[in-house]
Amino acid sequence: xxxxxxxxxxRKLDDTQRLIDLAELQSLxxxxxxxxxxxxxxxxxxxxxxxxxxxxxxFVNDGRDTIVDFLAEVLADARTVHMxxxxxxxxxxxxxxxxxxxxxxxxxxxxxxxxxLRGYGHYHDEYVREDGAWRIKSSRLVRLRVDPLxxxxxxxxSP
Amino acid sequence: xxxxxxxxxxRKLDDTQRLIDLAELQSLxxxxxxxxxxxxxxxxxxxxxxxxxxxxxxFVNDGRDTIVDFLAEVLADARTVHMxxxxxxxxxxxxxxxxxxxxxxxxxxxxxxxxxLRGYGHYHDEYVREDGAWRIKSSRLVRLRVDPLxxxxxxxxSP
Amino acid sequence: xxxxxxxxxxRKLDDTQRLIDLAELQSLxxxxxxxxxxxxxxxxxxxxxxxxxxxxxxFVNDGRDTIVDFLAEVLADARTVHMxxxxxxxxxxxxxxxxxxxxxxxxxxxxxxxxxLRGYGHYHDEYVREDGAWRIKSSRLVRLRVDPLxxxxxxxxSP
Numbered sequence: 472x473x474x475x476x477x478x479x480x481x482r483k484l485d486d487t488q489r490l491i492d493l494a495e496l497q498s499l500x501x502x503x504x505x506x507x508x509x510x511x512x513x514x515x516x517x518x519x520x521x522x523x524x525x526x527x528x529x530f531v532n533d534g535r536d537t538i539v540d541f542l543a544e545v546l547a548d549a550r551t552v553h554m555x556x557x558x559x560x561x562x563x564x565x566x567x568x569x570x571x572x573x574x575x576x577x578x579x580x581x582x583x584x585x586x587x588l589r590g591y592g593h594y595h596d597e598y599v600r601e602d603g604a605w606r607i608k609s610s611r612l613v614r615l616r617v618d619p620l621x622x623x624x625x626x627x628x629s630p
Numbered sequence: 631x632x633x634x635x636x637x638x639x640x641r642k643l644d645d646t647q648r649l650i651d652l653a654e655l656q657s658l659x660x661x662x663x664x665x666x667x668x669x670x671x672x673x674x675x676x677x678x679x680x681x682x683x684x685x686x687x688x689f690v691n692d693g694r695d696t697i698v699d700f701l702a703e704v705l706a707d708a709r710t711v712h713m714x715x716x717x718x719x720x721x722x723x724x725x726x727x728x729x730x731x732x733x734x735x736x737x738x739x740x741x742x743x744x745x746x747l748r749g750y751g752h753y754h755d756e757y758v759r760e761d762g763a764w765r766i767k768s769s770r771l772v773r774l775r776v777d778p779l780x781x782x783x784x785x786x787x788s789p
Numbered sequence: 790x791x792x793x794x795x796x797x798x799x800r801k802l803d804d805t806q807r808l809i810d811l812a813e814l815q816s817l818x819x820x821x822x823x824x825x826x827x828x829x830x831x832x833x834x835x836x837x838x839x840x841x842x843x844x845x846x847x848f849v850n851d852g853r854d855t856i857v858d859f860l861a862e863v864l865a866d867a868r869t870v871h872m873x874x875x876x877x878x879x880x881x882x883x884x885x886x887x888x889x890x891x892x893x894x895x896x897x898x899x900x901x902x903x904x905x906l907r908g909y910g911h912y913h914d915e916y917v918r919e920d921g922a923w924r925i926k927s928s929r930l931v932r933l934r935v936d937p938l939x940x941x942x943x944x945x946x947s948p
Contacts, residue, residue, distance in 0.1 A: 487645050490809065554734060
């Protein structure tokens with residue numbers, strides 16, 4: 472009889488775990504953008520680490536609650552579409568990872584005003600596993616370009 | 631001598647199978663959109679389960695053949711681009727899965743008319759493994775916004 | 790005592806290796822586009838196989854160095870955004886793979902001129918593992934449509 476509890480090839484277990492991590496990290500960022508676009512502020516909270524750091528278009532916020540409160544306020548009257556393209560993700564340790572995500576965001580603020588922007592750039596992210604799930608630890612958006620909508624930029628630029 | 635047929639750690643097999651499923655599900659939806667944009671109606675048929683359900687922009691169709699016939703007719707004169715962004719995919723059983731896919735579609739109908747739309751939203755999908763391959767079982771598009779092209783919306787709105 | 794070096798189920802190893810390959814292939818193309826948009830010409834070199842073949846919008850180039858030199862020259866004065874959508878990737882052998890990648894590219898040339906294009910299409914790619922890493926062996930862009938920017942197409946159309 473074989474012992475079903477025998478250890479597997481450690482390299483192998485690592486590979487499988489890393490692939491699972493990559494799949495979860497991909498979903499994590501998709502959830503972040505979906506929560507922004509559907510204004511699901513409670514669900515958005517679960518995306519961030521407790522001490523998360525967010526740096527977008529000159530707006531810098533620290534701490535999960537501060538970040539979500541900021542986003543909920545700035546985007547309350549906006550209609551947004553966030554489009555995340557093919558990423559580069561890297562698991563850097565058992566509970567740490569990093570990623571670069573290309574983004575197009577289409578923000579009308581306020582909704583139906585014709586004011587807003589179409590922006591393009593790369594998110595540079597760090598992730599951490601906290602309370603058993605991957606979370607965004609820090610996220611910084613580096614712009615390639617920002618085009619105003621036909622009505623011009625919003626009076627307050629926004630994430 | 632080890633017995634090469636010894637069972638593996640079942641958790642492990644499940645993990646690998648789930649990762650394979652996720653990769654196949656990702657390709658499935660990409661194939662769906664490519665078939666729409668290249669008008670590959672025969673290949674499109676293989677994407678759907680026999681009793682598939684499609685609900686897009688008020689057009690509801692049931693059954694693989696009905697769905698493909700509908701799409702082929704509505705899009706016959708259109709030029710379309712479907713852009714699928716980072717998804718959230720979930721394998722929910724040995725042969726079932728679900729997913730949320732952000733989409734931008736750019737539809738000119740008829741082609742070169744300047745009429746059409748740029749639409750944005752999330753597909754809410756259910757998948758099933760049928761005849762050994764993953765298929766779309768149901769798909770419902772929830773819009774974030776729809777912008778007419780410069781020539782206005784098409785006389786018949788379309789998927 | 791079990792022998793920790795015992796061979797695993799070969800099918801299983803293949804599956805895991807194929808999943809690792811798919812993850813690396815996905816990152817490879819993301820790196821290609823990021824290098825274009827950030828004009829990282831040295832890093833771009835590592836993306837291509839030595840004898841790579843690139844066929845975009847009528848520009849055909851062969852050989853890694855020729856390709857990178859061509860791209861660096863044509864895009865020197867451009868502002869570009871490349872957006873890669875959900876792909877279909879296929880590992881076809883231990884060191885070969887193929888893929889279809891939907892793309893939107895937004896090219897302003899020269900930057901701030903208002904001249905350029907928004908293009909849409911599918912990359913049809915072949916990949917090869919060379920010097921231990923996946924590289925683009927051949928890449929051909931098949932267009933769905935190309936829209937000029939408000940200032941018209943650039944005098945020289947570009948990748």
